[in-house]
Amino acid sequence: MTTSTHITTPCHTGSTAAEVIAGTDLTGRRAVVTGSSHGFGRSFVDKVTLVGPGPYPTDWPGAPAGNSEPNPLYDGVRQALAEGLDLSDMGDPKAVGPALLTIVDAENPPLRVSFGRPPIELVQDHCARKLAAWADREHVSLAAHR
Numbered sequence: 001m002t003t004s005t006h007i008t009t010p011c012h013t014g015s016t017a018a019e020v021i022a023g024t025d026l027t028g029r030r031a032v033v034t035g036s037s038h039g040f041g042r043s044f045v046d047k048v049t050l051v052g053p054g055p056y057p058t059d060w061p062g063a064p065a066g067n068s069e070p071n072p073l074y075d076g077v078r079q080a081l082a083e084g085l086d087l088s089d090m091g092d093p094k095a096v097g098p099a100l101l102t103i104v105d106a107e108n109p110p111l112r113v114s115f116g117r118p119p120i121e122l123v124q125d126h127c128a129r130k131l132a133a134w135a136d137r138e139h140v141s142l143a144a145h146r
Contacts, residue, residue: 024054047109048111049111049113051100051103052112053115054114054117054118054120055118055121060092091117
């Protein structure tokens with residue numbers, strides 16, 4: 001009998017499994033393993049889900065991150081990011097663990113999933129713009145079909 005192994009992995013370098021499942025009882029549950037979505041680790045799993053986390057209030061960007069001095073060349077990027085983020089609508093980090101376990105326990109898990117409302121809204125907006133651009137060029141695509 002083959003045992004299916006499904007791995008979920010956060011999409012940024014600051015995530016740890018401990019942060020994602022903090023406060024969640026894993027008794028009798030499948031394990032969440034990090035480091036298995038690439039290279040050697042990939043040989044141990046048959047399902048991988050890339051998890052795109054939304055904004056959650058944590059202390060990670062503070063002292064635990066060991067931040068270096070900001071490079072002034074990126075001031076404009078930091079400003080644009082700050083202006084584009086609505087930090088008043090951050091999700092509850094305690095809701096992430098149960099959501100992650102729902103993905104882990106899924107028979108047919110998705111390749112990608114975003115947690116929180118802001119990433120969903122960004123993706124929906126991006127996809128809507130992309131679909132509109134394709135619709136504008138549909139006549140060109142169909143002309144190339146003949």
